[in-house]
Amino acid sequence: MRDRADSPRRGRLDALHMTHERATVVGGGVIGVSWTALFLAHGLHVTVSDPLPGIETRVRAAIAQIAPTLADLGLTVDGERLAFEPDVSVAVATADVVQENGPERTDVKRSLWASIEQGAPPDAIFASSSSSIPASVMAASMKQPQRLVVGHPFNPPHLVPLVEVVPSPDTDPAAVQRAVDFYRAVGKRPQVLSREIPGFVANRLQAALFREAVNLVAEGVVTEQQLDDVVTSSIGMRWAVAGPFLTFHLGGGPGGLGDFLTHLGPTLEALWSNLGSPTLDQKTADLLRAQANGFDGPVDELAQRRDAGETALMRALGELPAHA
Amino acid sequence: MRDRADSPRRGRLDALHMTHERATVVGGGVIGVSWTALFLAHGLHVTVSDPLPGIETRVRAAIAQIAPTLADLGLTVDGERLAFEPDVSVAVATADVVQENGPERTDVKRSLWASIEQGAPPDAIFASSSSSIPASVMAASMKQPQRLVVGHPFNPPHLVPLVEVVPSPDTDPAAVQRAVDFYRAVGKRPQVLSREIPGFVANRLQAALFREAVNLVAEGVVTEQQLDDVVTSSIGMRWAVAGPFLTFHLGGGPGGLGDFLTHLGPTLEALWSNLGSPTLDQKTADLLRAQANGFDGPVDELAQRRDAGETALMRALGELPAHA
Numbered sequence: 289m290r291d292r293a294d295s296p297r298r299g300r301l302d303a304l305h306m307t308h309e310r311a312t313v314v315g316g317g318v319i320g321v322s323w324t325a326l327f328l329a330h331g332l333h334v335t336v337s338d339p340l341p342g343i344e345t346r347v348r349a350a351i352a353q354i355a356p357t358l359a360d361l362g363l364t365v366d367g368e369r370l371a372f373e374p375d376v377s378v379a380v381a382t383a384d385v386v387q388e389n390g391p392e393r394t395d396v397k398r399s400l401w402a403s404i405e406q407g408a409p410p411d412a413i414f415a416s417s418s419s420s421i422p423a424s425v426m427a428a429s430m431k432q433p434q435r436l437v438v439g440h441p442f443n444p445p446h447l448v449p450l451v452e453v454v455p456s457p458d459t460d461p462a463a464v465q466r467a468v469d470f471y472r473a474v475g476k477r478p479q480v481l482s483r484e485i486p487g488f489v490a491n492r493l494q495a496a497l498f499r500e501a502v503n504l505v506a507e508g509v510v511t512e513q514q515l516d517d518v519v520t521s522s523i524g525m526r527w528a529v530a531g532p533f534l535t536f537h538l539g540g541g542p543g544g545l546g547d548f549l550t551h552l553g554p555t556l557e558a559l560w561s562n563l564g565s566p567t568l569d570q571k572t573a574d575l576l577r578a579q580a581n582g583f584d585g586p587v588d589e590l591a592q593r594r595d596a597g598e599t600a601l602m603r604a605l606g607e608l609p610a611h612a
Numbered sequence: 613m614r615d616r617a618d619s620p621r622r623g624r625l626d627a628l629h630m631t632h633e634r635a636t637v638v639g640g641g642v643i644g645v646s647w648t649a650l651f652l653a654h655g656l657h658v659t660v661s662d663p664l665p666g667i668e669t670r671v672r673a674a675i676a677q678i679a680p681t682l683a684d685l686g687l688t689v690d691g692e693r694l695a696f697e698p699d700v701s702v703a704v705a706t707a708d709v710v711q712e713n714g715p716e717r718t719d720v721k722r723s724l725w726a727s728i729e730q731g732a733p734p735d736a737i738f739a740s741s742s743s744s745i746p747a748s749v750m751a752a753s754m755k756q757p758q759r760l761v762v763g764h765p766f767n768p769p770h771l772v773p774l775v776e777v778v779p780s781p782d783t784d785p786a787a788v789q790r791a792v793d794f795y796r797a798v799g800k801r802p803q804v805l806s807r808e809i810p811g812f813v814a815n816r817l818q819a820a821l822f823r824e825a826v827n828l829v830a831e832g833v834v835t836e837q838q839l840d841d842v843v844t845s846s847i848g849m850r851w852a853v854a855g856p857f858l859t860f861h862l863g864g865g866p867g868g869l870g871d872f873l874t875h876l877g878p879t880l881e882a883l884w885s886n887l888g889s890p891t892l893d894q895k896t897a898d899l900l901r902a903q904a905n906g907f908d909g910p911v912d913e914l915a916q917r918r919d920a921g922e923t924a925l926m927r928a929l930g931e932l933p934a935h936a
Contacts, residue, residue: 420879442846443863450846477845479838487883489834490846493821494856495883497847500820501856510813514803516855521801522766522774522814523821524851525929529921530914531840531848532818532825537904538915539767545904546897553892555744559811559819565884568877573870580861580869590854591862597853597929604928605849605921 308384308413308470309333314376314400315389316343319417319445321350323387326446328370329363330474335371337379344372354446360599376400377407385413385470387439397421401436402429413466415439415453419491422484424456434460437467439478442490447598449477452488503564505579506572512579528601632708632737632794633657638700638724639713640667643741643769645674647711650770652694653687654798659695661703668696678770684923700724701731709737709794711763721745725760726753737790739763739777743815746808748780758784761791763802766814771922773801776812827888829903830896836903852925 311327313320316338324347327334336347348367355365373379380386386408390400397418404414414435416426427433438454445451451471455464464480471478481488487495501515510518526535533545540548566572583590635651637644640662648671651658660671672691679689697703704710710732714724721742728738738759740750751757762778769775775795779788788804795802805812811819825839834842850859857869864872890896907914 442850448846448850450842452842477841479834479842479845481833483833485828485831485833486886489828489839489842492824492828492883492887493839493843494847495880496824496887497817497821498856498860498880499884499887500817504809504813504816505857507809509805509807509809510803512855512857515813515817516857517801518774518776518803518813519817519851519855520853521803522772523818524848524853524855525922525925526766526772527843527848528852528925529844529848530918531836531843532822533829533836533840533900533904534907534914534918536822537907538911538918540911542911544907544911546901549892549897549900553897556819556822557892559816560823560889562810563816563820563823568873568881573873573877576857576873577870580857583858583861583868587862587864587866587868590858594854594858594862598849600928601849601852601925604924 308473310335310383311385311387312337312380312383312408313387313389314338314379314404315391316340316347317389318350319441319443320387320389321347322354322444322446323389323417323441324370325351325354325358325365326474327387328365328367329358329446331366331369332385332474333369333371335373335379335383337373337376339374343374347372354444357595357599358446360596361602376403380404380408380412383408383412385415387415387417389417392418392420394421394425397426398429401426405430405432405435413463413470415467417441417445419488420486422456423454423459424484427456427458433458435463437464438484438488439467439471440488441476445476447595447602449475449602450490451476451478452490453478453480454484454488455480456484499566500563502566502568502572502576506566506575507564511582512576513582528605632797634659634707635709635711636661636704636707636732637711637713638662638703638728639715640664640671641713642674643765643767644711644713645671646678646768646770647713647741647765648694649675649678649682649689650798651711652689652691653682653770655690655693656709656798657693657695659697659703659707661697661700663698667698671696678768681919681923682770684920685926700727704728704732704736707732707736709739711739711741713741716742716744718745718749721750722753725750729754729756729759737787737794739791741765741769743812744810746780747778747783748808751780751782757782759787761788762808762812763791763795764812765800769800771919771926773799773926774814775800775802776814777802777804778808778812779804780808823890824887826892826896826900827890830890830899831888835906836900837906852929 310333312335313324314337316336324334386404390396416438423436423438427436437459440452442448442450453467468478505512536548537545634657636659637648638661640660648658710728714720740762747760747762751760761783764776766772766774777791792802860872861869
């Protein structure tokens with residue numbers, strides 16, 4: 289690895305006051321690659337640690353696929369600052385930040401974090417991308433569980449701004465703040481949850497809407513494609529700009545959310561009691577699978593179209609003070 | 613009212629082949645005004661029918677407020693094509709389209725539709741903006757219930773593309789198709805539901821997500837403002853571009869939604885069973901009301917910012933073939 293003295297000083301990295309120069313990304317899967325591209329694009333040196341043979345070729349190829357999307361957002365990925373080290377204790381030896389993206393298995397996470405803690409500098413930021421295992425569980429084998437937070441991105445992290453920062457009851461508030469500062473410095477919009485809860489916030493909300501989506505398709509009210517179009521042409525475009533609470537706050541007129549609840553609370557509660565509770569049994573899964581054939585194109589083409597849409601949206605909203 | 617012969621022929625109206633020149637908007641409240649502005653902006657003559665004294669001044673003032681937003685989207689509102697007629701039977705006498713936005717009361721709706729049917733030409737399109745009373749209930753006093761559909765917009769209709777077209781069991785499929793064609797001609801994205809269901813689709817999905825949003829705030833996991841920021845910076849921006857089914861279809865990799873359900877179905881079902889079931893009791897309503905004070909500005913200012921964001925988003929996505 290290079291010496292700190294010859295690190296380039298430029299762009300957003302300046303805002304970090306050179307406190308985060310070196311990131312170690314543990315796990316070179318889809319999420320790890322996406323973080324790697326983002327960190328490189330913000331001027332960090334990145335070491336990817338993954339024992340898989342051929343990982344360097346895979347990761348570099350995947351980053352080359354992501355680079356054009358980041359270029360669309362004005363960010364350049366410099367592959368010369370990317371290194372690989374399969375031994376995780378060695379890979380974290382000079383890290384300012386460790387972002388871990390190992391398999392979602394408790395035993396693997398615990399073992400990884402024990403090794404990371406052993407090898408990393410005492411002031412390195414420790415964050416796990418885990419979507420389902422809380423920091424309190426992962427930190428069971430750590431000597432300093434107060435250092436660990438979950439830093440859960442919404443896929444893909446190089447594009448979607450949200451990072452859910454979830455402390456365990458043991459996490460030091462200073463560790464939370466340092467993680468938040470770091471994510472902001474690489475252009476993310478971190479949100480700190482007050483406590484651990486299954487699915488965190490975004491996936492719980494997504495699951496809640498999807499449950500009713502499955503119900504409406506299973507009941508034959510609309511098709512998957514119709515339901516998607518309902519969402520993109522109404523609540524989706526609304527929630528890209530104003531969240532659900534602000535939406536209803538503005539729906540209440542000058543009296544805001546208070547008036548909204550007074551006038552429409554009973555209607556809302558009646559609707560809640562009318563929502564469906566589908567299961568993903570064989571019949572429902574078969575129906576959902578069959579209707580998914582109606583999407584017009586192969587998955588990679590559709591994903592490219594979606595990413596083009598999201599970058600266009602981000603550019604458009606990025607111009608607004610509310611999203612600056 | 614003017615004679616048909618001197619109607620201007622221009623813009624999107626050409627696409628209508630001059631079959632819809634005259635709209636009657638029944639009810640001059642917020643939704644009626646928004647439809648009126650949209651119809652004017654697409655070159656139609658509009659008659660607003662509302663018995664409220666001073667309605668013309670109110671409606672013209674409200675349209676003047678909307679006009680700049682439509683101008684942002686390249687649409688001009690011509691107030692010279694706007695007329696007022698308090699007697700609904702007279703107001704619909706030469707209408708090609710009647711869009712009704714009366715109070716959400718069954719007796720009022722039934723009486724309005726009986727009068728509209730009596731006064732309107734035999735080939736006029738009949739649509740109600742009702743969000744809660746199905747066409748089958750409103751049409752109870754009509755001689756030709758097969759003519760009526762619900763054409764439910766997502767507020768505000770001059771901006772948000774969705775219109776949910778909901779037939780009753782009696783509605784003639786040809787009436788549904790004519791309503792769809794009309795909404796498309798004025799730039800909307802209509803979706804036809806297979807049958808009547810409380811809340812239709814968009815409001816059911818919105819209610820499902822909001823229920824869990826209320827749960828997370830009531831449980832103290834995040835504040836309203838944090839939750840809104842989680843949504844705008846993740847699922848909101850995602851669903852503005854790709855709906856929930858396409859999102860999970862792409863989340864499944866090359867195998868699409870089928871693989872997604874195989875791998876993540878159990879996780880999703882576990883999350884469903886963990887979601888909250890809050891009520892809007894006094895304590896919860898008080899908390900929601902109190903936190904709404906945290907939104908930074910008066911409602912009208914916040915609404916203007918939201919509308920600016922939505923027009924920026926629509927311009928950005930409108931450039932994409934998928935949204936053309």
